[in-house]
Amino acid sequence: MQGQLIGMEALLRWRHPQHGLVAPDNFIGVAEETGLILPIGKWVLEESFRQLISWQEQSLPESFRRLSINISPKQFIQPDFVDQLEALQQQSGIDSSLICLELTENMLIENIEAAASQMRRLKALGVHLSIDDFGTGYSSLRYLKTLPLNELKIDKSFVHDIRTDASSLTIVETIIAMADSLDLEIIAEGVETQADQELLESLGCQHFQGYLYSRPVPAAECAHMFTSEPMALLD
Numbered sequence: 168m169q170g171q172l173i174g175m176e177a178l179l180r181w182r183h184p185q186h187g188l189v190a191p192d193n194f195i196g197v198a199e200e201t202g203l204i205l206p207i208g209k210w211v212l213e214e215s216f217r218q219l220i221s222w223q224e225q226s227l228p229e230s231f232r233r234l235s236i237n238i239s240p241k242q243f244i245q246p247d248f249v250d251q252l253e254a255l256q257q258q259s260g261i262d263s264s265l266i267c268l269e270l271t272e273n274m275l276i277e278n279i280e281a282a283a284s285q286m287r288r289l290k291a292l293g294v295h296l297s298i299d300d301f302g303t304g305y306s307s308l309r310y311l312k313t314l315p316l317n318e319l320k321i322d323k324s325f326v327h328d329i330r331t332d333a334s335s336l337t338i339v340e341t342i343i344a345m346a347d348s349l350d351l352e353i354i355a356e357g358v359e360t361q362a363d364q365e366l367l368e369s370l371g372c373q374h375f376q377g378y379l380y381s382r383p384v385p386a387a388e389c390a391h392m393f394t395s396e397p398m399a400l401l402d
């Protein structure tokens with residue numbers, strides 16, 4: 168059905184006492200380099216589960232399928248990453264199919280064997296696996312076919328130019344066709360206008376995310392979306 172909220176994505180912001188709200192672009196790189204991304208990533212996972220429990224208590228809409236969580240490369244290759252997730256799942260009692268982990272192409276391709284085995288373990292837990300910013304990295308079709316994936320998210324840079332740049336349009340068409348043939352779900356990121364959505368729909372894309380539906384909002388303010396009109400993702 169059109170216009171339903173099917174999920175949320177956990178986004179990180181840093182409220183700094185002197186500098187105000189700091190965007191992830193300005194601290195994630197340093198956090199990756201210094202290894203601080205590990206405690207941050209663990210906190211994000213814990214907080215996401217906690218949030219999901221609280222939303223469940225406030226009653227999620229029936230259309231809600233998943234909370235998506237961005238996973239950093241360093242976090243993903245931790246030998247105990249899957250154990251951490253499993254422990255959280257058991258403590259919280261959250262159905263793991265309500266969790267989607269967003270990975271990036273390059274972190275999978277850099278060590279494909281290790282990534283594939285990690286993904287198989289995650290899949291066995293029942294979590295949904297997605298490739299974020301798809302189209303900006305170096306995946307090959309062969310890898311995509313081998314990995315236990317559920318979903319591709321079309322990078323917002325292509326969606327942004329889709330109506331003005333013929334090559335972006337071609338890339339989006341190709342990604343959608345590829346996802347179709349590999350039986351993967353697809354979400355277009357960065358949808359800003361109704362015209363973007365209509366064009367994407369005409370290409371066969373059915374799930375959307377972007378400012379057209381909602382800007383990022385504090386978790387505490389999300390619950391109103393479950394009962395009112397504005398949407399983060401449309402089905």
Ligand code: MN
Nearest residue numbers: 176237269299
């Ligand atoms: Mn993401």
